[in-house]
Amino acid sequence: MNQSDVMILENVSKSFGEDWARESVVENLSLTVKRDQLTAIVGPSGCGKSTIVNLLAGFELPDEGRITLEGKPVSGPSKDSLVVFQETALMPWLTTYQNVVFGPQLRGDMPKNELKSAAESIIDTVGLREFRDKYPLQLSGGMQRRAELARALINQPLVMIMDEPFRGLDAMTRQLMQEFYLRLCEQEARTNVFVTSELEEAIILADSIVVLSNKPASVREMLQIDLPRPRNLDMLNSTEAYEYKRHAMEILHEEAMKSFKGTDTNSDFLEAYSRRA
Numbered sequence: 452m453n454q455s456d457v458m459i460l461e462n463v464s465k466s467f468g469e470d471w472a473r474e475s476v477v478e479n480l481s482l483t484v485k486r487d488q489l490t491a492i493v494g495p496s497g498c499g500k501s502t503i504v505n506l507l508a509g510f511e512l513p514d515e516g517r518i519t520l521e522g523k524p525v526s527g528p529s530k531d532s533l534v535v536f537q538e539t540a541l542m543p544w545l546t547t548y549q550n551v552v553f554g555p556q557l558r559g560d561m562p563k564n565e566l567k568s569a570a571e572s573i574i575d576t577v578g579l580r581e582f583r584d585k586y587p588l589q590l591s592g593g594m595q596r597r598a599e600l601a602r603a604l605i606n607q608p609l610v611m612i613m614d615e616p617f618r619g620l621d622a623m624t625r626q627l628m629q630e631f632y633l634r635l636c637e638q639e640a641r642t643n644v645f646v647t648s649e650l651e652e653a654i655i656l657a658d659s660i661v662v663l664s665n666k667p668a669s670v671r672e673m674l675q676i677d678l679p680r681p682r683n684l685d686m687l688n689s690t691e692a693y694e695y696k697r698h699a700m701e702i703l704h705e706e707a708m709k710s711f712k713g714t715d716t717n718s719d720f721l722e723a724y725s726r727r728a
């Protein structure tokens with residue numbers, strides 16, 4: 452194992468269902484998550500991204516292959532690898548502050564004073580100081596996502612795993628969140644796995660991008676993103692970014708088209724689409 456490898460997935464496979472209904476969702480997937488880097492995972496809709504997240508976080512166990520975190524097999528959920536989901540998981544009856552301290556309080560693994568100052572500093576970092584005592588419903592969509600981030604950050608996980616954390620936000624808020632998250636990552640380097648279906652989001656945030664195949668998910672390509680840091684969204688207009696995008700789009704399009712093949716109902720669509728392209 453290389454010192455810079457935090458998580459390693461080796462030939463991981465996962466199926467769901469029994470007998471004739473058995474469906475392979477992840478097949479022979481191998482990848483490495485590097486320390487203090489943001490590894491983005493992109494793939495066609497329904498290809499198995501959230502299943503990979505569940506495997507990384509220990510919510511599901513692989514049928515075959517191995518997943519290790521700092522050299523130790525992942526055998527169940529742990530605060531070392533925490534997931535920020537697409538849907539908000541904030542508790543509606545708790546304030547921002549109470550939501551942030553909820554996990555550590557429940558586990559009782561942080562002295563009270565230490566927890567209070569850590570929570571306050573993290574709430575500051577995500578820009579919610581004035582909303583410390585508000586309930587989730589009193590926060591905007593973007594603020595809720597930031598509160599969610601704070602809730603994960605307080606645990607100082609070895610790996611932050613994000614499953615399309617900005618999906619469902621309106622375009623403007625999503626851009627603001629991307630800028631915010633970019634700054635956060637650049638200020639305090641952190642090992643990150645970031646699943647997204649938005650290629651541009653992956654390009655601007657990531658150090659490397661794993662492009663997945665259609666279901667069953669395996670790695671189609673690893674792209675190293677060498678845009679300089681600190682980054683800003685304008686860099687998406689650069690020739691380099693455009694080239695990354697073109698290349699990844701080509702693969703994603705190929706893979707997405709595969710999901711339409713083999714079904715009668717979609718053959719007309721496929722033909723029409725190919726003629727247009």
Ligand SMILES: Nc1ncnc2c1ncn2[C@@H]1O[C@H](COP(=O)(O)OP(=O)(O)OP(=O)(O)O)[C@@H](O)[C@H]1O
Binds near residue numbers: 494496497498502648
């Ligand atoms: N616990 C489960 N039991 C049975 N099937 C499952 C389970 N979890 C996932 N699947 C199947 O795995 C496939 C991939 O689902 P998954 O949610 O991982 O894809 P995804 O890439 O995250 O999709 P999306 O782009 O919609 O977020 C789906 O066909 C789904 O039905």
Ligand SMILES: [Mg+2]
Binds near residue numbers: 500501502614
């Ligand atoms: Mg998903």
